[in-house]
Amino acid sequence: MRSTVAVLAALxxxxxxxAAPPAxxxxxxxxxxxxxxxxxxxxxxxxxxxNPTYYAFGVTxxxxxxxxxxxxxxxxxxxxxxxxxxxxxxxxLCPAFDGEVAQAPDGLFLTCVAQNGxxxxxxxxx
Numbered sequence: 001m002r003s004t005v006a007v008l009a010a011l012x013x014x015x016x017x018x019a020a021p022p023a024x025x026x027x028x029x030x031x032x033x034x035x036x037x038x039x040x041x042x043x044x045x046x047x048x049x050x051n052p053t054y055y056a057f058g059v060t061x062x063x064x065x066x067x068x069x070x071x072x073x074x075x076x077x078x079x080x081x082x083x084x085x086x087x088x089x090x091x092x093l094c095p096a097f098d099g100e101v102a103q104a105p106d107g108l109f110l111t112c113v114a115q116n117g118x119x120x121x122x123x124x125x126x
Contacts, residue, residue, distance in 0.1 A: 030086035033057070033065050036103050037087075043078050052076045053125040056109040057084065067101065067109065070125070088121045095119050
């Protein structure tokens with residue numbers, strides 16, 4: 001009798017686990033370089049780089065955050081980065097972050113620009 005009750009209890013417990021919906025993964029917000037994907041390690045500040053549009057961030061061997069930029073359309077180089085705010089969406093509001101940078105979920109380099117009374121994340125390579 002005891003073994004029958006134990007088996008029945010185990011079956012009921014197993015069925016309740018199988019019927020429970022899987023836990024949905026909560027989207028996490030990324031506001032810092034440390035959680036931003038695609039940051040290139042061991043970059044040499046001032047050296048040439050190849051993509052100022054997507055995944056344009058790197059870090060030097062001593063920990064300085066840098067970005068790949070092309071001032072005045074010259075060949076792109078690694079420059080010291082302004083403050084970086086992780087992963088943001090293009091055209092979202094970015095109050096109080098004017099001139100600072102972020103990366104879109106697809107890797108697009110973004111900068112916060114004030115226009116028409118609002119600050120928004122826009123392409124940083126233009």
